[in-house]
Amino acid sequence: MKIVILQTDIVWANPSANIEKADEIINRHEGVDIFVLPEMFSTGFCTNPEGIAEKSNSGTLEWMKRTAQRKNCAMAGSIALEDNGKYYNRFYFVHPGGTVDWYDKKHLFTFGGEHKRFTAGSKRIIVNYRGVRILLQVCYDLRFPVWSRNRNDYDIAIYVASWPTPRVEVWKLLLRARAIENQCYVVGVNRVGKDPDCDYIGGSAVISPYGKVVAACEDGNACEAVADIDMSELEEFRKKFPVLNDADSFELV
Template identity: 45%
Template sequence: MSTTNKLKIALIQSDLIWENPDENRKLFEEKINNLPTDIDLIVLPEMFTSGFTMNASKLAEEMDGTTVNWMLKLAKVNQSAITGSVIIKENDHYFNRLLFVHPYGEIDFYDKKHTFTLAGEHEVFSSGNNKTFVSYKGWEICPLICYDLRFPVWARNTDDYDLLLYVASWPKPRIEAWDALLKARAIENMSYTIGVNRVGTDANGYEYSGNSACYDSLGNCLAKNDLGSEEVLIVHLDKESQNKTRNKFRFLEDRDRFKFQ
């Protein structure tokens, strides 16, 4: 695949239909089909086929299941990578797994490290233990999921990634933390940082206000929707510009090199 210094990314902020993968796939396919034809990467929310549910036994799919094949088809047709998280069953364990599907059929994945104990996610889903770095069009991308945002050491840019990416189901009562932490992750890691959150109200009565956003390496907001409405945000990222900023300030040269146990 060719490399490029520029990425055009679609952030799809959407409501979700509770525990209904078929209808959610239809919803997102319609939104994806209406995107410009030159999108490099499409980002969907956390558990985009079901909403943030603990009903894993009913909704889990396997890596050769319907949603993975649907993502493969759309990525190929649109010649754009697609990412978002779904419930995956593997070796008798359930994972909140982010899938990054390349246009040519390769799949990278990341299993959520920090399961959300407040909602009992840790009682249903196994925690991932490995960070994933996705190489795409000459960019190094670090994908993470929702609650991971609260843990800066896990996101620390000790691997010189170019883009930090979060997919989420982050509820409205704590949305100020979402805003602050997304911006902080961008600044401390000197990296473009994207967060895609859902909107609407789920079956448990939790309300989501979105606030999907993109920040540059100095914490400047490049795009944001804080209106609680469905919207596709299109952002343009420039790696050469980011590298110039990094070379000017050189903050990453003084970073701590954490080791994980």
């Protein structure tokens, strides 16, 4: 599976400019299975979404659908969305045929006030795409391993983020931890640049189940990275070292 991660410098509250930037990158690549963009990639991370969040008939979502069809790929990334009077940090996974799966961020970033205006999701979402099971996660979710615990039900976890520079080493360490403990590939996509509140340096990477970096973007630069993942290697590793079979059982309440 070929995955391209886009570490973009997001223009504040300007979906058309951010889509144009993403298109420039996407059009350079062929034969890609999934393009992954950061958290709230069309606007930047906002905790006061009035006047910034997109509507349920989001133009960004329509662009994702058109691009997925045109490039015969999946498009993944979150946007700030207003739906029936509520605001969500919604991670869209758009299939080439136009089918859309989505995950509403469960762990809202209370330290930054995200919980004051946004509504948390409650449903864990795993997407089946080209024979691969993919868990959808957003930013702060990375700090809560129970929510992402692999129950032998996914192969790749995707984390899209707006993770500030002062805590970027935590981001990098936790991406590796989630890959190792869940015996899966982890795709972590963070932004670069500035918004009204924070600076971002990136640290986007694809991590193997061994905790090794498969592909990574250069810190501080708007760029992309390409990872070719051999899912048969993951299957072989799990057979050889079936650690997930010994995981503790639990229920989320």
